[in-house]
Amino acid sequence: MINKLLRISTQLTLLAIVIVVLMQIIFRYALNQPLVWSEEVARLLFIWLVFLGSALALQEQKHLTVEYFFDKFSEKWKKHIIKLQQIIIIVFLLAVIYGGVLIVSSTISMILPGSQIPMFFYHIALPVAGTLMIFLLFTKHEKKRGG
Secondary structure, three states: OHHHHHHHHHHHHHHHHHHHHHHHHHHHHHOOOOOOOHHHHHHHHHHHHHHHHHHHHHHHOOOOOOOOOOHHHHHHHHHHHHHHHHHHHHHHHHHHHHHHHHHHHHHHEEEEEOOOOOOOHHHHHHHHHHHHHHHHHHHHHHHHHOO
């Protein structure tokens, strides 16, 4: 369910980026009336695309891995390495969440000039995506345990 929702969200976000950029091209070069908000909206959508895509990649185990050395370990050691890997990922994501909350709290009152979108929407992607990825790690772990 979450996997399907993430996949649809990333697809819709990518489609929205293409539409916004295409509109900007048409308005700037064909109509000679550039849109003042398009760059900010495209950047916002791209930020969300990156973080939603990262969560989807984590869910589907599609992040880049180097398995050459990992494959040389016994199954017992592989389990320990996977647990260590997950702990490192969680610590990193907690740092992302913490940093994101600090940035959100310091930019909450800022408004982007072209689109009038609060800067908050740019930076809230960090704690939202970090929390989502930790949730996905734990739900994947629970599924493996049969819980």
